[in-house]
Amino acid sequence: MKNDPFRASFESLEEFADMVSEVLHCPITIEDANHRLLAYSTHDDRTDPARIATIIGRRVPEKVINSLWKEGVIPSLLNSRDPIRVKTVDEIGLGNRVAVSIWKNDEVLGFIWALEIEKTLGEEEMDCLKRAADATKNKLIQLQNRKNKKEEQFQEFFWQLLTSHLSSNEEIINKFHALQISPPTLFGIAVFQFTKELGRDDEKHIAYLLKTIQLPKILLHTIDHQQLILFISLDGTQQPVNKLNAFCELFVAKMKERFGIESIVQGYSSVYCDLVKVEKAYKEAGTVLSIKRKFPIEAKDIHGYQSLGIYKYIDVLIEKAGTDQNENYSLKRLQEYDKKNNTDLVETLEVFLNKDSNVHEAACALNVHTNTLNYRLKRISEIGEINLKDPNQKITLYLDLKLEKFK
Amino acid sequence: MKNDPFRASFESLEEFADMVSEVLHCPITIEDANHRLLAYSTHDDRTDPARIATIIGRRVPEKVINSLWKEGVIPSLLNSRDPIRVKTVDEIGLGNRVAVSIWKNDEVLGFIWALEIEKTLGEEEMDCLKRAADATKNKLIQLQNRKNKKEEQFQEFFWQLLTSHLSSNEEIINKFHALQISPPTLFGIAVFQFTKELGRDDEKHIAYLLKTIQLPKILLHTIDHQQLILFISLDGTQQPVNKLNAFCELFVAKMKERFGIESIVQGYSSVYCDLVKVEKAYKEAGTVLSIKRKFPIEAKDIHGYQSLGIYKYIDVLIEKAGTDQNENYSLKRLQEYDKKNNTDLVETLEVFLNKDSNVHEAACALNVHTNTLNYRLKRISEIGEINLKDPNQKITLYLDLKLEKFK
């Protein structure tokens, strides 16, 4: 075995990257397990767009990560200690390169990338890269320790926010600065409910995903039994609520796609500026989850506290309806008619209302001709003595229909 | 003065009617103050459709009464003790005739009608008719006294119903029969709130109107301070609620038109079969009135408990919204935008929702082009992050808009 150039100690990861670059005659990039840039070689100025974007953004761009997952590159790196060759993917500006993962026992700490510009690495050089990966291990462990300590501080701070332990806005902002996070001017809290207690592996998966999804920015996150709680900055977003919603759906989709974790129930709060309202926001997300538990079908596609809509009021409505015990006359009449004549007027009405009074859509949903639906609606308004152009009446019917389901 | 044939005493009003008929050589009809048939001559079989209908129905048909009011005939009869000539009104089958009112002091007790078929009454015969009217006075006073006693029994029974003094359905039905009213299988309670304490004159006006409006049937009525309370039978009506509503509006319109009594606030209950529920119905009508007091503009056109719609729930909603103190994010954003840019997005949204999402109507109401409204709606959904096709979101906005008005 020839002399190993990486045995020598080195001051910084940058220095080490340059050294590897010189030995292999190609640009080198070192990332942590979450694809954040740790170091890159500078002596060689040949590069490709993906690498430039990585260096500029201090992280691998999300679309590049997505592509590498789809191509199976990252799964392979997570499974094998040997270098892997990645072929050019033009759409994302990724040139030919070789990658190797950095291991500590059974855990991947990071990756080394070597760009194959103008030359291709031979077997010996691949082996050399593998040894380089081994040599960075200790350095990465140190980094991780430092990060873990910081992570603990984050955790503590987040729980202080969630329990309103910090009462003044100023105090909170100072703490943010102390942790070197710029405090958001607009934020939301999201909670994801898993089907089982979250273990160390899940935590890593989650952390990985949160780090690689680049927008919106997850400033803080923590895990509480079966729940993942996120503190999300929405600064600079045009439509914060929509953004938040899109993120939550994306997160759930990726968890399933990448790690096969299913049945995650999601809920997120209103959007706030006032940092004192973190606890309120946290409770709102909890409310969403609890309503989803009660009304799994109806609230299936509702994730945000904003969009809870009438369900926000449903408990008091149920209570009120219970004490007054007044049935809706129109519904009663329709139900009687349905029973007597074997028709589906009540169901028709409900679908029609669910579809926002759109005859076309409702007819499709019911698998009937639009004229049929129109005929039924005419009958409904006759029998139930309903004016289907009066929003107040329609809303009442909508509410009473929903209420009836949960009696 | 020549000998007065009406001085002689007579057994019954029928006998008297025949006598007058023979003297004047024309058919005679005698009515009470509420246009109920008291007697009619039978010796002369010439007649007209209006008279036939009156005799068949034991009362003057409603449309004939309406016509006589419009023509000013009834007002004149109520003002003057002299006979009045009425010209043919073909549409309602009314031939030429002469009428005179029957007086006791300053009060009209009834009317005598003489049909002018093939002949016209001369001055002397007109005078004769006037004397005939005077001669019926005592007979009518007796009738009235008997009726007053019955009226008192009705009053007592009605209040027993209103206060749930009678607890079993059977007991109530027996009482109905005892008072010679056939118990309704479907009924409602209506309450009319006047602006002042109701005096004897008002009572008479009301009684008159109730007796002359023929459908639906007012089985019982009573007056309580500023309120008129009605027990209305809805038997045999296809659309009881709509019928009830139409009646209430008609009553208020007629009170204004005929007696100049304005600002009546109306409220009516749900429709019930169970006679034990009269008190509940009475309370419902009261609830409508109290909500109209709180929301005079919004609930202006709502009279029925059924159609209260969301206002039925508004108190608990206000309470809930108060304790939670969560503003609607979308509305907040829109309000901010309105303030900043001097626009009317919130108002636009409200009108749009009030008009049941009908672009055309809403645009008219706002006095803008439909395209303008469409543009605004697009902006509204962008700025408020609202999906205007989601009924749940729209309902929430509607509710929150209404709630905001009463904070």
Added chain:
DNA sequence: GAACGTTTTGTGTAAATCCACAAATAGAAT
């Protein structure tokens, strides 16, 4: 099986909606 009422589907038309695009207007910032 004939007669009946109710429901469903098809046809046609005037009106309304949705959309994109262009022009005119108004207000604010520079």
Added chain:
DNA sequence: ATTCTATTTGTGGATTTACACAAAACGTTC
């Protein structure tokens, strides 16, 4: 005054609605 942006209004065209009327299908009753 000019530029810029947001708003309002106009035009046109494909789609959808509302409504009326006719024909077909279905279930019930006799």
